[in-house]
Amino acid sequence: MKVRLLAVTAVLMVTAGCGLIGGGDDKTYGTTPVAAEPTPSEESPTPEETTPEPEETTPSPTPSKTTPKKKPTTKPTPTGPVNNFEVSDCSTTKGTLVAKSKVKKALKTAAGKIYWTNEAPQLKLNYPLVKAIAWHESGWQTNVFNCDGGQGLMQLMPDTVDMINSRFGLSYDVSNYQQNATAGANYLAWLTRYMSQQAFKNDKTFDLSASKCKTHSSWCLLNLVISAYQYGPGDVLANKSTKKLPNPEYVDSVRSLMVSCFCDKY
Numbered sequence: 001m002k003v004r005l006l007a008v009t010a011v012l013m014v015t016a017g018c019g020l021i022g023g024g025d026d027k028t029y030g031t032t033p034v035a036a037e038p039t040p041s042e043e044s045p046t047p048e049e050t051t052p053e054p055e056e057t058t059p060s061p062t063p064s065k066t067t068p069k070k071k072p073t074t075k076p077t078p079t080g081p082v083n084n085f086e087v088s089d090c091s092t093t094k095g096t097l098v099a100k101s102k103v104k105k106a107l108k109t110a111a112g113k114i115y116w117t118n119e120a121p122q123l124k125l126n127y128p129l130v131k132a133i134a135w136h137e138s139g140w141q142t143n144v145f146n147c148d149g150g151q152g153l154m155q156l157m158p159d160t161v162d163m164i165n166s167r168f169g170l171s172y173d174v175s176n177y178q179q180n181a182t183a184g185a186n187y188l189a190w191l192t193r194y195m196s197q198q199a200f201k202n203d204k205t206f207d208l209s210a211s212k213c214k215t216h217s218s219w220c221l222l223n224l225v226i227s228a229y230q231y232g233p234g235d236v237l238a239n240k241s242t243k244k245l246p247n248p249e250y251v252d253s254v255r256s257l258m259v260s261c262f263c264d265k266y
Contacts, residue, residue, distance in 0.1 A: 081262045085139035090147035098142040098177045100266040106178045107131050110185035123206040130185050132257035142177035153177050154184025195224045216252040219243035226254045
């Protein structure tokens with residue numbers, strides 16, 4: 001009985017050696033299993049591969065210092081002289097307004113006439129002077145009559161018309177725009193000779209060129225004629241000692257219109 005018991009015990013011990021006691025060469029028995037490292041082909045995808053790519057969008061262009069900015073839309077600046085003529089508040093209109101193209105033709109005809117055919121045939125006017133006086137006086141409006149007595153295109157005063165008609169044995173009707181232009185030019189011719197005689201003691205040459213005047217306010221024949229057309233020859237010659245024009249603004253305006261006038265467009 002004892003021998004049998006020992007044999008049973010020995011069998012149990014041998015059996016336990018296969019797993020209960022921990023013997024043998026297998027090092028994995030009795031230890032915590034370790035996960036095997038995956039091979040490169042089995043690696044988990046990296047975050048970059050799994051993170052979804054952002055959708056492409058078109059960014060707004062950032063203006064740079066070299067990128068020209070769009071200028072705001074503005075009205076084009078007018079070029080050339082501006083029509084700044086204004087009729088006097090006390091003026092009235094009588095009759096039909098004649099077209100500017102016809103007025104221009106009448107002024108050119110008047111400027112080309114020789115008015116001193118016997119005494120001073122060498123005395124000649126010029127179109128820039130006549131057209132500038134007419135524009136300053138009436139804006140080339142043939143039917144304007146001013147409360148001070150100025151009539152029509154050249155704004156002639158009744159006394160001036162009477163003097164010209166008497167002096168030359170004529171009968172200008174200044175209500176007619178063509179005769180108005182001729183009467184005004186005739187008066188300018190008379191002023192040219194008169195001012196040349198009185199201011200410069202000259203009755204041979206009558207040079208109305210702008211080159212003879214240093215400035216728009218200097219004491220020269222052209223400036224004196226323009227000044228006298230508005231102010232009267234007597235009042236202009238009263239300043240002979242000082243050689244100062246009584247109406248320099250008027251003379252400057254007419255001289256400027258001779259060079260560049262809104263009327264040149266007609």
